Amino acid sequence: MQHSKNIAIVGSGLVGTLLAIQLKRSGHEVTVFDRRPDVRTVEFSGRSINLAMSNRGWKALREAGIEDEVRKLAIPLYQRAMHVNDKPAYFQKYGKDDEAIYSIPRGVLNRRMIDLAEKAGVHFRFEEKIWDVELSEGKLFTGESEKGEWKQYEFDLIFGADGAFSRIRHKMQRQSRFNYSQHFIDVGYKELNIPANEDGSHKLDKNSFHIWPRGKFMLIAMPNIDGSFTCTLFMPFEGENSFESINTEAKAQEFFQRFFPDINNEISNLMRDFFRNPTSALVTIKCFPWTYSDKVALVGDAAHAIVPFYGQGMNAGFEDITGLMELSEAYGNDWSTIFRQYEMYRKPNADAIAELSYRNFMEMSSKTADEKFLLRKKIESKFAEKYPKEWVPVYSRVTFSNKPYSEALHIGDQQAAIMDEVMKMKDIRDKWDSEEVEEKIHSLLKEERFQ
Amino acid sequence: MQHSKNIAIVGSGLVGTLLAIQLKRSGHEVTVFDRRPDVRTVEFSGRSINLAMSNRGWKALREAGIEDEVRKLAIPLYQRAMHVNDKPAYFQKYGKDDEAIYSIPRGVLNRRMIDLAEKAGVHFRFEEKIWDVELSEGKLFTGESEKGEWKQYEFDLIFGADGAFSRIRHKMQRQSRFNYSQHFIDVGYKELNIPANEDGSHKLDKNSFHIWPRGKFMLIAMPNIDGSFTCTLFMPFEGENSFESINTEAKAQEFFQRFFPDINNEISNLMRDFFRNPTSALVTIKCFPWTYSDKVALVGDAAHAIVPFYGQGMNAGFEDITGLMELSEAYGNDWSTIFRQYEMYRKPNADAIAELSYRNFMEMSSKTADEKFLLRKKIESKFAEKYPKEWVPVYSRVTFSNKPYSEALHIGDQQAAIMDEVMKMKDIRDKWDSEEVEEKIHSLLKEERFQ
Incomplete structure (x- = not known):
């Protein structure tokens, strides 16, 4: 039996909201802070790659009692569909017959999870930016601007679920003996879109993960339940065929016609999206320790951001929560032990999936031919x-x-x-x-x- | 022929002052900022390891016209003196007969170099902390406190020579695609001291680098021109025989008597220094890029901090300046090209000495037996x-x-x-x-x- 704690979670993304639901179910008071507006009230930015939920993710959702709700948003993908030049697509099964990964748009899932967290009794404080943290005191400072007036909060526990560029980690990083690395790869990505047919059906096989591998760059497409596909173009920032070199509509038209002739015309607003949507960078972030005393812990990308080439970023973050909840069942109110065990157990696994994801990137870019x-x-x-x-x-x-x-x-x-x-x-x-x-x-x- | 630029250097340490002297000699206006007080006016903190000047360092000083001044502060070390248990010391020559590394206390060298820079016409602004930098504008913001009033400066060029925890790099680090890592080793160090004999002579052979290797920990002693030796105890933070476990005077007495019986009594104020001097951490820092446009560049530890086990930290930093000055002679006022060439040429060399230094640490701690x-x-x-x-x-x-x-x-x-x-x-x-x-x-x- 646990004593109810007053807990802050910084970040209302996927991992933050899952943790919020779980902690609330365990009887704690939970407040989630986010510097951004409520994602349910704004258009989701055109900079995300569809999620590929797999076993670890489903397990964590099941334990939080929200698996069925999320299943409604997901499309199972049983295979890769490889589109190599002019030949018809060929298919590679992912696993045994019933084994699949599940495609979900990030924005859709995030909105649903915030709904579910709110229903569970979690408090959300959107558009409230954390400027400083007192790690040993569990204090958060928020305000309009860095130099303006700040509001002070005090919590029993603080979780940093604030992503790859975590403010909470940033403060921990100033301690001596805090190991940290951020490594960007030379490839960036851009979101594009294939809309549904007029009757709402999908324009490509909807149960496949579509890939157009082209050596140093590639296009992927993952289905959404509304009949559309979210596409992601991965391409080097610089060099031949790069985000830098394709800098006019004429060059972009030529590039897509030359390398993606079979799908070129299906991508809607190609020119608009290509030049309007941001080009995003991809980073691997490692750090240690992940916790501070019995006060502060990092979860998800804040502790271990990885490149997306294994489709495991969210799954790994959700598995952090599975681990934390198991430990909190085993050790009750002893958060010091929970945090020690959590970081010791999760760190080697986070490093392993970072390595596997990076290797997949290297493999794709250098070896597929x-x-x-x-x-x-x-x-x-x-x-x-x-x-x-x-x-x-x-x-x-x-x-x-x-x-x-x-x-x-x-x-x-x-x-x-x-x-x-x-x-x-x-x-x-x-x-x-x-x-x-x-x-x-x-x-x-x-x-x-x-x- | 170069146009005179208005240049800021952040950090009045060894690399910052050497760069200041060189830029001033090239006809630029140079202002050095440091958040600390003038090192000439305060006791130097008991947390430094003596410097081992070798070829690269001397070359850089020669080019700046200050080699002779610095030679006066240095004692040549032609060999290692290994103190293994109760046996008499045995000697290992470093190189050929006239090849030596040169021992200099950091504080003594730093003071002299600030004197020399001032004589050359460099302006120093001590106790003025940089809170923010506008990289693209060359603007520095200083002030009493982060939330207080700030003073704004504008420069043509800014160099970050502000060490391993550089504020300038900190700002560069917030850019997308900035690679960065800080890795602490599990061994820390503490400064101790062996005073001169009453007649001013050295208590140990003064032309040797003295080492008491003890497997996972070791003591070293390097001579100073005043007859004393600066000692450094390298030891794990945790575990058996660690800074954590030796936490009482009785334990410290026993530790030194047991492992360093031949030198134990020569170390002055052993108990006072052991418990009063800080235990310092050792870090390898890597990053890239080192420059921003034609406005900002990192030099020395700010760009590449390394562990001290090859005695090359300062030498590598001084070699940055050699490189920069050669490039500035070749490319004149084209600072954009100078900076690009500088980081491309120096980065692999900084990575190499980081690797060699780290390997020396691994070798010492695991293989010497x-x-x-x-x-x-x-x-x-x-x-x-x-x-x-x-x-x-x-x-x-x-x-x-x-x-x-x-x-x-x-x-x-x-x-x-x-x-x-x-x-x-x-x-x-x-x-x-x-x-x-x-x-x-x-x-x-x-x-x-x-x-």
Whole structure:
């Protein structure tokens, strides 16, 4: 049984509202601050990538009692649809027959979760910016401007759910021995849109994650329940075919006609959106510690922002909440222990999914055209399909399991070492689907180093 | 010929004052800001490690015309004196006969350099803290407090020489696509002191760098011209034998008597200093870019703080100034090009010395007791001594050369790969000083991968 605490959550995004719902259900008083206006009252900015909810996300929502509400907003994607040049799309299943990731627009989900949090009794204070935090006292200072008058609040606990550029973390960062890194990749992204057909149906297969891979850049499209698709163009900031170089309508028209002729005409307001929507940057943020005494803790992107190429950012953030709630059940009012355990347990997993996401980016941008890489993937897929118990692919471990990310990374490294050996086999190109190769993998799997 | 610019330097430390002298000599107006009082008017804090000036540092001072002045403050160290338990010290030469690093107390050097800068016509504004910077406008804002009245200055150029926790970098860090990391190691340090004998002479050999290696912790002593030694105790923050665990006078007495019996009694005011002097943290800081347009540039620790285990922090900072001045001679008034070239050229070298310094820390804390590691070092030293042209050790490349740090790191990695092969030789323990081993090294050096 817990004593009711007076708790502040900074940030009304997905992770903040999920945490708010859970803490409220546990009997605490919860106030959520956000410097932005209520997302339910404004048009959502054209700078987001659709979410891909997978097992970890659903688990956290289920525990908060809101899974069914969110399911209504989601479309299951069972496969990738690869659009390679002029050929018809080919499909790659994500997992077993019923395994899917679920597409949801960020704005739609965020609005629904704020509704649900409000219904649960959470207080929201929108358009109230935090200028300073006294970590040891649990004090928050808000106000109109940095140099103006500030209002002071005092809480038992403060959670920083305020995203990659967290103000709460910013204050923690000034302590000695606080480790921190922010690393931007050279690729940015821009949101575009494919509207529904006139009858409300989708213009592409709605149960696929659509990808137009083009080497250094790519376009993706994820379905929305209103029949539209949210598209995201990932492209380098500088160089040939970059956000910098495509700086006129003529160049943009030519670029889309040349590289995306099959979808070019379906994207609505292409020129307007391309030049009006912001070009956003992608960053990996790591830090440690994540908590301060028994007063302050970071959750979600504030603690571990990752690049989106594994579709796990929100899932990882939601899993923080799963972890926190489990610990709070185990340790009751001992928030000092809850926070210590939380950061010790979650940090290696956050690092693992950061690494896996970054590797997916590197793989996409450098290897998808590499013949040897494709052969390697083909061998791996074939073996995994034939021996599903012996070889669970990393993608499935991350997406369709709730086991630790760090375990997925570790086993993935072992699988990579095995495939390195396999690729060294003589004439592997000719005999890639032979029994000999299968036996080789079986025997490597039995070696002590891979146990 | 350059147009005279109105230039601000933030930070009156070593790198800031050297840059001030150089820019003033080039005909610019230079104002140095520092939030602290004039270091000449206050006791220097007991938290610094003596400096080890080596080739790169001397070169930069020579170019600024102040080498001779600084030489007067320095004591050459030709060797390490290793104090291992109860045995007499054994000596390891740093390089060839005349090659030495030079010990100087930070406070003494800093005061002299401010004197020299003032003599050259540099303006100093002490106790004036920068609260904000407008990067694109070259504006600095100073004042008594963050929320109080601010004074505004405008400059043609601003240099951030304000150290590891640079305010100028802090502002640059808020830009999108600014990469940044701060990584603290688990070891901290504390300054201690060995006073001179009554006749002013040194209590230990004054031309040696004294080391008491003790596995996870170590004591070093570096001579000062007044006959004293500045000592530094490096030790983990937590765990057995740590700053945390040694928390009473009795425990401290016991610790020093047990581990440093030969020097224990020479350290003056040991108990007072141990408990009064701060325990300082050690951090590696990396960032990029280092400049903003043609307005702002970071130099020294503000751009690249490193751990002190290679004795190169100040030398690397001074080399930034060498680089900047060379570029300003080449490109005249084109500060945009000077800044681009500066960061492109210096960044890989700063990363290289950060890596080398961190590796030295890892080596010291984990490997110095490892028999195989010591054998490896013995083989390497012997070969280097016999074939000085074929094998210049990394230490010499870093310390007694002005070639790029990145080259030293690269060649060091090659040497390590060669030594990996050598250590795999059968019965290497028995035949380590045989001709066979020498020949093996010669033949490896000729392989294409090591060219």
